[in-house]
Amino acid sequence: MRTTLLTSVEVARFVAAGYLRLDAVVPDELNDQAVDVLEAGIPAVPYGTPLKEAFPEGSFARRLVEVPEVAGALRSLVGPDPTVDHHAVHVREPRGGEAQPLHADAIIDTRTDAFDVQLMYYPREVTADMGGTLVVPGSHLRRTNESDTGRYQNLRGQTRLTCPAGTVMLLHHGIWHGGRRNDSDQRRYMFKIRFNPTVPQVLLWDTADLADPAVAAELNRRFPWYEPATGRLEVHNRVLLWRAMTADPAFDIDYWTTRVNNRPGRVA
Amino acid sequence: MKQQVLVLYLATSALDAPVVGWSSYDGTGRTHPTAGDGDEPPYETGVDALRDGWRLFQASQLIPPYPGSEYDTSFLKHEFFFEKLS
Numbered sequence: 001m002r003t004t005l006l007t008s009v010e011v012a013r014f015v016a017a018g019y020l021r022l023d024a025v026v027p028d029e030l031n032d033q034a035v036d037v038l039e040a041g042i043p044a045v046p047y048g049t050p051l052k053e054a055f056p057e058g059s060f061a062r063r064l065v066e067v068p069e070v071a072g073a074l075r076s077l078v079g080p081d082p083t084v085d086h087h088a089v090h091v092r093e094p095r096g097g098e099a100q101p102l103h104a105d106a107i108i109d110t111r112t113d114a115f116d117v118q119l120m121y122y123p124r125e126v127t128a129d130m131g132g133t134l135v136v137p138g139s140h141l142r143r144t145n146e147s148d149t150g151r152y153q154n155l156r157g158q159t160r161l162t163c164p165a166g167t168v169m170l171l172h173h174g175i176w177h178g179g180r181r182n183d184s185d186q187r188r189y190m191f192k193i194r195f196n197p198t199v200p201q202v203l204l205w206d207t208a209d210l211a212d213p214a215v216a217a218e219l220n221r222r223f224p225w226y227e228p229a230t231g232r233l234e235v236h237n238r239v240l241l242w243r244a245m246t247a248d249p250a251f252d253i254d255y256w257t258t259r260v261n262n263r264p265g266r267v268a
Numbered sequence: 269m270k271q272q273v274l275v276l277y278l279a280t281s282a283l284d285a286p287v288v289g290w291s292s293y294d295g296t297g298r299t300h301p302t303a304g305d306g307d308e309p310p311y312e313t314g315v316d317a318l319r320d321g322w323r324l325f326q327a328s329q330l331i332p333p334y335p336g337s338e339y340d341t342s343f344l345k346h347e348f349f350f351e352k353l354s
Contacts, residue, residue: 099303134304143342151275152344153291153303160304180304225288225344227279233341 004072005206011076012218015238015245018140018172025069026121026166033060034123038089038189045084048196054084061087061193064121070168076205077117077170078197085116085194092131092182092190100178101150102134105194108145109173112237113244114201116173121191125165130188131180132161133169138223140174141237149176157224202247210246220253232256269353270295274322276314278346281330283314289344296354314348322350 006020014020037060045054055062065071074082105118126132136158160180161169171177173194182188209215219238222231239257243249252258277289287309292301311317318324326349333340 099305102303141341143340149343150303151291152277152289153301154306154309155277155289156287156309158304158307160307178303181302225277227288227345229280230341230345233339236339237341 004068006073006076007206008209009212009214009218011205011245012215012242014077014170014172015241016218016221017137017223018175019135019137020073020170021163022069022073022168022170024164024166025168026064026067026123028166030060030063030067031123031166034121034191035189038091038123038191042087042089042191044086047085048083050081050083051195052081054087061191064191065119065193067168070119073168073170074117074119074195077115077201078195079199079201079204081198082117082195083198085196087191087193090179090190090192092179092188094182094185094187097131097179097182099131099134099181101147102136102152102176102178103147103149104140104144104174104176106146106173108143110143112240114197116197117195118171118173118175119193119195120169120171121193122161122163122167122169123165123189123191124186126161126163126167126188127184128160128162129182129184130162130186131182131184132163132188133190134178134180135159135161135169135171136176136223136225138221138226138234139176140172141234141241142174142176144176152176155225201245203245216253236260270297272296272352272354274310274317274350274352276309276311276317276348276350277344278314278348281328281346283318283324283327283348285346286313287311317350322352324348324350 042061136155220235235253236256239253243251273293275291276287278285279288290309328347
């Protein structure tokens, strides 16, 4: 199976924004089968089932995660042989449903050196009035619990997903998101799989460009909804995550993290 | 008299700072604001809302970070509640 690993710049983009989108990477052959497969339902598996057991060879879900771009991105972020935490088919009925409150999935998750990845697959084109997923870039390192963020309706720079058929999003477990109201006449389908890593998430991608200045530029990115002061803390926290993911305890951006840990002659 | 509520999240603790997030709730029932229903804020700053007749009734306190959590990020910090009665 051919894979297409992410570059360091792409992984840094994920660390900064909390997600990557892979537009129209799933071939029409799979997209065309998807609605029938999702309507029929994909059998549930126990939490933490190895991917290869959860999705047998030849099954729709297995073929989805083996699309080269998807397989490469997953391997780059969660490594080989992740387990399937759970999966679910989400359907938004035409002219139906309410917007979900902004939330992060599961419960507050404060891991600083590991993360789960959620795959969201859209087998059909999502247009603006179909209520594509609301995602808040750069929200994934915030320490909030599930829908406690429900008071926030709109944040500057939020993304209201529109995408071509066959698009896959890969999201950090902590990202703030929500399904939006479907104001169109078409059903909207999304298939979600949560993956847990089984290996340390260190240098799992194509690291040939690790020293590229574009890596630090991605990690230093601010988002329009950040208060400027808090945005600095976001960069500090990304530095800590990047240090963990590269096993490089000296990595820094603009000296933010080094400066506040400089205590000459002190131990502990 | 029914209450309309506007919540603005500002870039700093100053009321004339730029808006970075917003929510509204309409007690009149005439509108039904919801998550992800717009990309542009209703006002550029908190003071712009005052100029348009919104009355401020609550502002976030400035609370020092909890010891040991100085670098943690969580909820938006600068939250201002406004109302109109109609």
